Amino acid sequence: MSNLETLELPLIAGDVTPCCPPVTSAALSEADSVRMATMFKALADPVRLRLFSRIASHPAGEACVCDIQDVGVSQPTVSHHLKKLRDAGLLTSERRGTWVYYRVGPAALPAMARLLTTG
Template sequence: MTTPSAPTLAQGPAHEVQRCPPLTRTALDTSQAETAAAIFKALGDPVRLRIFSMIASAPDGELCVCDVVDVGVSQPTISHHLRKLREAGLLTSRKEATWVHYRVAPGVLAATAALLAPPG
């Protein structure tokens, strides 16, 4: 029995949010609302939000899983949260030796900011 693979960036909600209009321009349809909600759900956990902000604010834009510390949870739980962020299309990852390095997926911050843009 095979397990389904994690969504790729092209399949994840963060990729789809780029097609959503700003909330202040028009009401979202059901599909757009589900897409945006998946992003907000992934970022709705305080630990996940802290981890995401650590990666987004890393000096070189990338952070090794070994550097995600002091977030109040164990390493296995950190890995779980990183997986959820990656599955939502918010992060990309690459493996280097035994460590995994994470980056914010291209376009995610701009697409999310555009969704929340004020009118005008």
């Protein structure tokens, strides 16, 4: 059982910019700190970070699990790590036939970047 849950990152009026202010501009609220800690915690594992990087840098903007699973761990372990990334709101997925395709969640990178920006 995971202590991570699927997170919905709040967006501003149709933009992909998250509502969380930069960490240098004000103290984070409890809700924002939990939301962002969950995302960073999911990326704190080297295998998850490699999987996330492979998906984020894939030329098509999405990657089939069959194209990214060679990260030095078994296929069930890859599935476990991808689920953790999905549950943290970092990835979205879509099943097409027998394969699952992954994309970076639309608000994931802007949320982390904005939090770490000085402002």
